[in-house]
Amino acid sequence: MPDTPAEVPDFTQWPSFPFEGDIRVKPLDEPVDAEPPRKGEGHRECTACNAPDEAYIWVGERWRVRAMDRPTGLPMVLILESRSHLDLGDLPNLLAAELGVMTVRLERAIRSLDGVARVHVNRWGDGSAHLHMWFLARPYGQLQLRGTFLPLWDSILPAIPESRWRENLAMVAAWLAEFGGRPLAEPPRIQWQAPSSFSGSGTAPVDVADGEPTSVIEAAEEAGPDPVEENPSAEEPTREARGPASADPEAAN
Numbered sequence: 001m002p003d004t005p006a007e008v009p010d011f012t013q014w015p016s017f018p019f020e021g022d023i024r025v026k027p028l029d030e031p032v033d034a035e036p037p038r039k040g041e042g043h044r045e046c047t048a049c050n051a052p053d054e055a056y057i058w059v060g061e062r063w064r065v066r067a068m069d070r071p072t073g074l075p076m077v078l079i080l081e082s083r084s085h086l087d088l089g090d091l092p093n094l095l096a097a098e099l100g101v102m103t104v105r106l107e108r109a110i111r112s113l114d115g116v117a118r119v120h121v122n123r124w125g126d127g128s129a130h131l132h133m134w135f136l137a138r139p140y141g142q143l144q145l146r147g148t149f150l151p152l153w154d155s156i157l158p159a160i161p162e163s164r165w166r167e168n169l170a171m172v173a174a175w176l177a178e179f180g181g182r183p184l185a186e187p188p189r190i191q192w193q194a195p196s197s198f199s200g201s202g203t204a205p206v207d208v209a210d211g212e213p214t215s216v217i218e219a220a221e222e223a224g225p226d227p228v229e230e231n232p233s234a235e236e237p238t239r240e241a242r243g244p245a246s247a248d249p250e251a252a253n
């Protein structure tokens with residue numbers, strides 16, 4: 001028997017909580033004395049700095065926007081990155097001000113897509129030291145997806161059709177390009193016959209470097225140590241995507 005099992009919090013009863021059945025709270029590991037370096041810290045390579053512009057759907061002088069490498073459950077999941085290797089608190093005033101402008105612009109672009117009710121903006125940063133902001137679109141009408149469990153639902157829901165995903169990427173890229181920069185995502189070519197895959201549909205604007213996460217939750221897994229590193233004590237990687245799960249989605253809206 002575990003000693004004093006932690007009580008399961010109220011949010012497990014919320015309609016937005018994705019799981020049912022018997023839920024138990026995991027025991028917490030002992031805190032480490034020194035945290036391991038994130039990507040782009042210490043001796044670890046920075047994925048963002050190494051990624052070519054072609055891995056993004058839109059690039060500007062100081063900002064880039066990328067997608068996952070395949071469709072996921074939500075209508076749109078995008079990441080805004082600074083070109084410079086800086087974390088949020090290190091941004092100089094120019095970039096800090098532009099982050100606000102870019103955040104508003106990207107939120108509006110994603111919210112303009114068909115079937116999108118809301119866009120949630122998140123910054124975790126446990127996995128990579130290079131600033132990256134998550135933009136997660138909630139499908140319209142799906143009230144159960146409201147609030148802080150949306151990143152979990154992204155991995156639970158069936159992936160949206162690839163053609164729709166590519167159209168959405170192209171629309172966001174074109175929207176951003178209205179203000180400058182270069183759109184790299186293009187709409188899919190017209191498919192005269194039902195394709196078995198879209199691998200041949202023109203450019204592949206959203207391919208990202210090997211090992212890049214394909215969903216918010218996979219990104220959380222990425223926060224763990226390099227697989228090649230010896231770290232026998234790390235059975236579970238850091239959970240980057242846990243978010244402020246105690247926030248009440250009703251109150252947050």
Ligand SMILES: [Zn+2]
Nearest residue numbers: 046049085130
């Ligand atoms: Zn970097």
